[in-house]
Amino acid sequence: MRSGHAVATVSPVIAAGVGLRRGPCWVLRSASFRLEQPGAGGAVLGIVADGQAAAPALIDLLAGRTAPGYGVLRVLGHDLTTVAGRRAARGRIGIAIRGGRPLPGVRVRGLVERSARTACGPDEDRRLLVAAILDRLALAPWAEVPIRSAPELVARRARIAAAAVRQPELLLMDGLLDDLSCPDLAGLIETMRDLERDTALIVTGGDRDAITQACPEMLVLAGGVLIGNRPPTLPPAMQCPQRQPAYCD
Numbered sequence: 313m314r315s316g317h318a319v320a321t322v323s324p325v326i327a328a329g330v331g332l333r334r335g336p337c338w339v340l341r342s343a344s345f346r347l348e349q350p351g352a353g354g355a356v357l358g359i360v361a362d363g364q365a366a367a368p369a370l371i372d373l374l375a376g377r378t379a380p381g382y383g384v385l386r387v388l389g390h391d392l393t394t395v396a397g398r399r400a401a402r403g404r405i406g407i408a409i410r411g412g413r414p415l416p417g418v419r420v421r422g423l424v425e426r427s428a429r430t431a432c433g434p435d436e437d438r439r440l441l442v443a444a445i446l447d448r449l450a451l452a453p454w455a456e457v458p459i460r461s462a463p464e465l466v467a468r469r470a471r472i473a474a475a476a477v478r479q480p481e482l483l484l485m486d487g488l489l490d491d492l493s494c495p496d497l498a499g500l501i502e503t504m505r506d507l508e509r510d511t512a513l514i515v516t517g518g519d520r521d522a523i524t525q526a527c528p529e530m531l532v533l534a535g536g537v538l539i540g541n542r543p544p545t546l547p548p549a550m551q552c553p554q555r556q557p558a559y560c561d
Contacts, residue, residue: 323346323349323355324481325386326385326386327343327344327345328344328384328385330343330373337536340373340533341537343383356504356512357514358515358516358530359523359532359538360517360518360530362534367486371409373385374387387401387482405484408471408483409486409487410490418459419459420446424446424451424477425442428441448506449503449506451466454466454470465495471488481511482511483513485504486515488517
């Protein structure tokens with residue numbers, strides 16, 4: 313997978329003192345972390361999230377679907393505290409989520425083609441992109457198999473292919489490592505190893521052991537507090553005063 317954008321020379325994600333509220337509670341409380349870009353590819357961060365709402369809220373934040381309540385957040389060089397920054401980042405990010413079931417009869421190729429129709433630009437050959445990602449993720453032999461009839465590993469790879477067909481610079485994966493058998497987990501980790509050669513990855517989920525195996529760096533989100541990683545060093549222009557939210561219990 314090769315992005316149509318220039319290779320970034322900055323960290324794909326930099327968060328400093330970020331807070332995010334979802335309903336009555338704070339999903340993130342003054343969180344600081346970063347996803348490094350160590351040369352060509354290889355940027356992978358795992359986040360183990362407690363509770364059903366934490367990981368989806370974090371995915372929405374990093375994907376530019378929602379704004380942080382406070383703090384500094386830059387994704388692929390864009391300031392996600394601004395409307396323009398979120399809009400610019402969204403086109404460069406892919407999202408693969410375990411939840412939700414495709415419509416009856418939807419085949420592996422159809423799922424990826426549907427994503428290509430909505431995600432790819434008018435000057436891109438969608439059929440070539442679909443064929444390329446199916447081949448890359450070893451899905452070509454399963455292309456005409458309905459998603460609901462496919463083995464679990466194939467179904468999850470198909471969701472990744474649908475997110476990766478646009479050739480994103482950052483791929484967000486939620487729940488795809490949870491509840492897998494050992495052989496299927498090994499197969500999905502192999503897929504991740506291939507993708508991370510040219511795509512930054514952030515993987516969220518509730519299975520700590522699986523994320524530990526798949527990700528060289530991991531942090532834990534518990535009660536809105538991120539444990540692990542290290543605070544980023546920001547230039548003065550990016551620093552902002554800390555605001556303390558009214559936390560809920």
